[in-house]
Amino acid sequence: MKSEPGAYSIDNLHRAPRRTDCWDGVRNYQARNFMRDDMRKGDLAFFYHSSCPRPGIVGIMEIARAGYPDHTAWDPREPHYDAQSDPARPRWYMVDVRYRRKAKRLLGLPELRTHPGLVGLQLLRRGNRLSVMPVSREHWELILELEAKPPPGKN
DNA sequence: GCCAACGTTGGC
């Protein structure tokens, strides 16, 4: 799950009450479907910082509540207000996430890209712009193994 | 249903 740290970082989540917050504001149908249909309470997710000097995976969180309507879509004062979303038929969904831990080190996008085992990871797909996307069990475990290794040196 | 125009995302 991606977020721009300038808007909402893993530190924000760490400081939130009960280290839990709602993942609101997603306004993309594919990303919405992942949250609404595929995420279950107790699932784990990587927290990814995007649009920043060093984009990459910065930590792990847990889905604390499965998909439910994103009420910020109905509030005109909200930045992601959507006048077309009817409370009777919610268009946008969110989940609640709980902070688990920070990554031992940043798993930067360039490093992830160089790893042959991560070919096919949706995050690395060309032109990918989804802010929420699935990670296979195999890729998940590979990334955790990568985390345990020393960071790549500068060549 | 096609597709051009436009807006957004996000790496660089």
Place this chain on the structure above:
DNA sequence: GCCAACGTTGGC
């Protein structure tokens, strides 16, 4: 700031 790659919109 640039721009590639998408998604959305709306005229036809």
